[in-house]
Amino acid sequence: MRSTEGPAVWVRLGALAAAALIAVTACGSNATTGGSTAAQPPTYNIKPPTTMPTKGEGALSLIDWPGYVDRTNWQSPSVASFEQTTGCKISVKDANTSDEMVTLMKDGGGGQYDMVSASGDADLRLIYGGDVKPMNTDLIPDFKSFQTYFKAPPYNTISGIHYGISLQWGPNTLLYNTTKFPTAPTSWSVIYDPANTGLVTVPDNAIQIADAALYLSKKDPSLRITDPYELTQKQFDATVALLHQQRPLIKKYWPDAGTEISLFQNKDVFVGAAWPYQTNTLKANGGPFADTIPSEGATGWGDTWMLATKAPHPNCAYLWTAWVSTPQVQAEQAISFGETPVNTKACAEMEKLSAGSCAQYHADAPGTYFDTIKFWKTPIATCPDGSQSCIPYAQWQAAWTTITA
Amino acid sequence: MSLTTARRLRKNRGAAPLQGLLWRRPWLSSAVLLVPPLAWFVLIYLTALALLLVTAFWTIDTFTSQIVQVWNLDNFRIILTDPTYRLIIGRTVGLAALVTVTDAILAFPFAYFMARVASRRTQTILFAAVLLPLWASYLARVYSWILILNHSGILNWSLQSLGLPPPNIGYTIVAMWIVFSYIWLPFMIIPTYAALERVPESLLEAAADLGARRWRAVLDVVLPLALPGVVAGSIFTFSLTLGDYVTPILVGGAGSTFIGNVVYTNVGIAGNLPFAAALAMVPVAIMAVYLLGAKRLGAFEAL
Numbered sequence: 001m002r003s004t005e006g007p008a009v010w011v012r013l014g015a016l017a018a019a020a021l022i023a024v025t026a027c028g029s030n031a032t033t034g035g036s037t038a039a040q041p042p043t044y045n046i047k048p049p050t051t052m053p054t055k056g057e058g059a060l061s062l063i064d065w066p067g068y069v070d071r072t073n074w075q076s077p078s079v080a081s082f083e084q085t086t087g088c089k090i091s092v093k094d095a096n097t098s099d100e101m102v103t104l105m106k107d108g109g110g111g112q113y114d115m116v117s118a119s120g121d122a123d124l125r126l127i128y129g130g131d132v133k134p135m136n137t138d139l140i141p142d143f144k145s146f147q148t149y150f151k152a153p154p155y156n157t158i159s160g161i162h163y164g165i166s167l168q169w170g171p172n173t174l175l176y177n178t179t180k181f182p183t184a185p186t187s188w189s190v191i192y193d194p195a196n197t198g199l200v201t202v203p204d205n206a207i208q209i210a211d212a213a214l215y216l217s218k219k220d221p222s223l224r225i226t227d228p229y230e231l232t233q234k235q236f237d238a239t240v241a242l243l244h245q246q247r248p249l250i251k252k253y254w255p256d257a258g259t260e261i262s263l264f265q266n267k268d269v270f271v272g273a274a275w276p277y278q279t280n281t282l283k284a285n286g287g288p289f290a291d292t293i294p295s296e297g298a299t300g301w302g303d304t305w306m307l308a309t310k311a312p313h314p315n316c317a318y319l320w321t322a323w324v325s326t327p328q329v330q331a332e333q334a335i336s337f338g339e340t341p342v343n344t345k346a347c348a349e350m351e352k353l354s355a356g357s358c359a360q361y362h363a364d365a366p367g368t369y370f371d372t373i374k375f376w377k378t379p380i381a382t383c384p385d386g387s388q389s390c391i392p393y394a395q396w397q398a399a400w401t402t403i404t405a
Numbered sequence: 406m407s408l409t410t411a412r413r414l415r416k417n418r419g420a421a422p423l424q425g426l427l428w429r430r431p432w433l434s435s436a437v438l439l440v441p442p443l444a445w446f447v448l449i450y451l452t453a454l455a456l457l458l459v460t461a462f463w464t465i466d467t468f469t470s471q472i473v474q475v476w477n478l479d480n481f482r483i484i485l486t487d488p489t490y491r492l493i494i495g496r497t498v499g500l501a502a503l504v505t506v507t508d509a510i511l512a513f514p515f516a517y518f519m520a521r522v523a524s525r526r527t528q529t530i531l532f533a534a535v536l537l538p539l540w541a542s543y544l545a546r547v548y549s550w551i552l553i554l555n556h557s558g559i560l561n562w563s564l565q566s567l568g569l570p571p572p573n574i575g576y577t578i579v580a581m582w583i584v585f586s587y588i589w590l591p592f593m594i595i596p597t598y599a600a601l602e603r604v605p606e607s608l609l610e611a612a613a614d615l616g617a618r619r620w621r622a623v624l625d626v627v628l629p630l631a632l633p634g635v636v637a638g639s640i641f642t643f644s645l646t647l648g649d650y651v652t653p654i655l656v657g658g659a660g661s662t663f664i665g666n667v668v669y670t671n672v673g674i675a676g677n678l679p680f681a682a683a684l685a686m687v688p689v690a691i692m693a694v695y696l697l698g699a700k701r702l703g704a705f706e707a708l
Contacts, residue, residue, distance in 0.1 A: 394677065
């Protein structure tokens with residue numbers, strides 16, 4: 001439940017660090033096999049089942065983001081009904097960071113865990129670590145209704161093999177106070193403009209460097225930034241320099257969603273980078289707030305249910321994945337966590353739960369919308385051209401410390 | 406002698422040699438008592454500290470993020486030469502010192518009143534008042550300060566209502582100074598109070614007999630005698646501020662990173678344990694020096 005709880009940012013950050021590892025492993029194997037096509041992960045030739053199991057094994061052991069599987073809160077009636085219909089008694093292990101998820105999933109889940117709700121930055125490490133295995137998307141009835149992008153996003157699908165089923169996602173938007181900005185800013189330049197000194201907030205998160213790189217990719221084409229997560233030294237230095245210039249504009253680097261909400265509510269800041277959750281909460285309280293995705297596009301994140309290589313209850317895992325992909329469950333989770341479902345049919349269900357929420361969360365976005373979102377992945381040393389001259393995540397972290405110190 | 410008593414005696418005979426041994430060798434019983442906690446302390450605490458020290462001399466492979474056990478001083482070199490870390494260490498130590506001085510100045514008159522002026526009843530009430538905030542969660546107290554200091558908070562609002570300019574100190578280092586000083590104040594008041602209470606009344610009478618006025622007596626007699634208490638309190642306020650990383654996250658603005666924040670990010674997020682260990686040695690070293698100084702000033706006798 002990263003959107004609503006304090007440690008949210010840390011969670012994602014940890015996730016990135018974790019992903020740094022993976023990605024590194026991934027590249028390592030690329031490098032040894034040579035060529036630009038990715039080496040196949042260890043589990044690529046494990047054939048997933050071809051028919052949907054009709055009966056579960058009676059139990060299901062899940063690793064989740066705290067609150068993703070919640071018997072006591074948002075899902076209580078539906079989790080109970082899932083357990084009753086399928087006979088799969090769920091046990092949950094909360095993980096607070098992607099690092100923790102990867103550690104728990106070591107050795108293919110160790111024959112203890114069945115599935116993990118990993119974020120895009122942890123996925124590659126799980127995949128190349130051989131901890132998760134391919135899943136058959138044909139067995140998920142709702143898969144055909146998924147947004148095209150999330151049927152095979154690069155963070156969970158490699159060479160057409162699906163190592164999990166996408167769940168929810170969210171963009172990193174530009175949030176602003178409409179009294180200060182009566183018309184929606186059309187560019188991220190607003191958070192780099194000295195006119196707004198002391199009025200800006202951005203996440204205290206090294207991945208924020210990617211947001212600056214995305215802005216620079218449009219503002220300064222001579223840098224030739226094509227992917228904000230794959231920066232050469234020169235591109236990286238230019239991005240870090242921009243962030244150093246931004247530093248005096250920042251009132252506070254926000255550590256969690258709740259802090260950002262109160263910063264906006266109390267007029268400590270007037271514009272900044274945010275998640276849709278913050279905008280929705282602020283608007284629900286009746287304040288003069290709105291968000292937008294500026295012309296340069298935005299970064300974003302996506303979560304996936306992945307199946308452990310040594311999952312002891314694969315049937316229950318498939319029943320669970322099919323169930324969490326249904327429009328109603330997708331809508332419940334979206335509303336509860338301020339995320340966007342990958343199932344396009346969830347839109348109508350969201351409207352039932354909260355009128356206007358579908359458009360609010362961009363659950364009805366056209367396919368072209370996803371061209372404007374650059375989904376989080378771990379910065380690694382391997383550049384798009386295969387050279388090892390890109391800046392890995394450890395250096396992003398070090399640079400971020402220097403920028404924010 | 407009843408049958409049951411006889412049985413009990415017979416049963417106890419087995420334990421008698423051990424009891425006898427403990428009685429003949431008094432050091433043995435203290436050893437039996439002390440060994441488990443000492444072993445725990447050495448194994449868990451000192452070993453962890455030693456491991457921390459050792460890890461600080463290692464590094465990580467930037468490619469795999471795995472710890473590489475090659476002895477080097479790179480982490481310490483970065484900490485000492487990179488202006489970023491010098492800034493962060495300077496800020497942390499500077500604010501810890503400022504908070505300590507602030508608390509000492511605030512606590513002394515309060516503790517003096519409690520110990521030497523107030524009636525028994527008032528004393529009890531004041532003592533409760535000092536300790537009461539410690540019953541509330543640290544976070545609750547910090548969050549309440551955010552409500553006071555933020556842009557539309559009580560402080561700005563009250564001053565604006567009086568026609569004064571709002572100070573706008575929310576999310577600044579000034580806010581951190583205020584919050585730290587508030588949070589750790591009880592830890593300064595209590596040792597100062599204890600030291601002041603121990604100053605014998607006869608010394609003050611003697612000072613008065615020798616012609617010292619009240620202020621003169623406080624400065625020349627009470628203050629030197631209470632100093633170990635103040636220093637003892639300063640160990641708390643200084644070390645607690647030095648090690649804190651929550652208040653900077655919640656109350657600080659841009660540019661409020663503390664040593665603890667960098668350690669936290671390096672352990673939990675960047676996965677660079679050796680660097681975190683090296684940086685964590687900085688407060689350990691600072692506190693070692695501080696405690697040596699405090700010992701010279703007699704703080705440990707005052708505790």
